[in-house]
Amino acid sequence: MKPDADGVAAAIWVMGAALLLSVFLLSEEQPDLRQWTPPETPVSRVDPEYAMQWKLLQQARPFIPIGASFTVRSLTGDSETSLLMLSQGILLRRDPLPWSYFGAPKGEGARAEFVIAQNPRISHQSDLKEIARLPAGRIYRRLK
């Protein structure tokens, strides 16, 4: 290498870094740097569907007592599975029982004390009593 090889190498790296930073700033949808407010849910700015489910479960939490069992209902198997997954992290110290898991129906949900329904049309069961109406769903309690 020539004596000034280090200078050439440093120039390559520093110009490369500046180029990457410019491209990164241009290629991504850069948010306003003056905005430093955390999102309403951890995924509000990356996945609106999961964010809506997260909010439903957070709003449902006061209605599900500690130690109680609950199940989650939605229109599709996929959204029912994601609701169950999210509930495991939000409704702590409670017992989540799946109505379905990865699209396969499960019997456990039928004996849950509470039902969180993302879509209220799916829970017309005579042994369920509605106890709360939330913006994104309803909460039912199973009658003894």
Add this chain to the structure above:
Amino acid sequence: MEPLSFVLSQLTFVLFGAPAAFHPSIRPMGWPARIAASFGLGAIVLTLEAMLFSLCGLRWGNRTLAIPLVLIAAIISWRLRKHPAEPRRPLRPNVLTGLLAGSLIAVTLLLFVHALVIGTATSVEFVLFEGTKAVRFAVAKGFDANFLRSPFSVHTHPGAPPLFPATLSWFALGREEPMWTWAPLSAAIWLMASIPLVLELLRRVLHDTVALTATAFWTVAMAAALTHAHSAGTADASWLFYGTVAFAALLTERGSGASTPLAAGALSGLALTKSGGVLFSLILVAVFATSTFIVSRKSLHPAFSRSVGRLAIVFTAPLFSAGLWGVFLIVNHLALRDPSAGSFSLWSSRWWEAVAGSETAALHAGTWGLAFIIPATVILLSVRHWNGWMLAGVIFVSAAMAIASITYMKEWTDPTDLIATTFPHLMQWPLSILIITAGFAQRRDHELFATDTSEKPARFQQS
């Protein structure tokens, strides 16, 4: 104060891993690198202790976990500081270039932290399982075997090594709710911890100015890749930290043995972070054994068996860490193999077009692929200086890409979507290795590197 509380909770790992900062092989580095090494070691020992607690039926608590670790760390650090170490070589880059590189690093970190705070780099995996495991472990005050054993926890990858959720649980003990808001910041902490170590390891072989500018490039590239892949809230940044440190330590020591403790520790962290940790540790060690063979044979140097012996010692660390987690899984009747891992068909060439096209697109890494193209070009232009050590990086990156491609080719269904969501994560570590290899390609004393496998530590005078 919650974000500060989260950051401070993660920084307590520095106390747990303090012996790293006083080890004779790390003491010649600057304080930022010594603190970063302690941080990495602290996360490992906390995870190992948490495993022992759960195996013994002891409940976690911040004090009960911290007190033994701090005491042990203090004793070991006190003993290590008596061992002689080489003096530190002050960092003396060209002032203007150094300021420019420092500014690029600072701006990049500001943008990265901003993306983490406002949640535009967060992975859905965080809310589906990584964060869920962290809060469940915190509530159970242990690795909750009942939860992991449930047939409805399969999506959480119950057998996956627990370092990342364990480090979040450390904060979430009694504070589950704030964890969900601030845990993505951990990606910035792991990235920032990597920077001084990358710099110090590159300084072993490069002029300070070149090492600093290469580190700036590495920082921008990795921050962009982590943001683009939505890696916040996942183990990606910690995997990148351990993988990068292990590779850079082995590459820049060139078989001298000076980095055996650092590389062993880093591979131990790798094995505790993701399921492929032991496999990739083995591949890394095998690649460096091959490099040592090539270098030794070329110079007729008798150091080959000695170097391979040291590499074998390095590999015992990840085996031990993964083994302890394996014991926990077996004792608790949990599957060693990830039950959510799909079944594969036999090799099929029907997806090669989808794999080639999707993988190329997924190399975007937030920089239109330039983060890959620039270091690859540097490596190709340095071809006349290639030797066994250089080949280590090239072989490892090629092997990682080949393993990923073969796995995708064996999918039952079109892997296009799978590649789009997983390949950007898989390629972060290889990208890091590519950049460090390119930096290594610009070393000044090629003849010495072609033959040096002696015990002599690598020290190069500034011109």
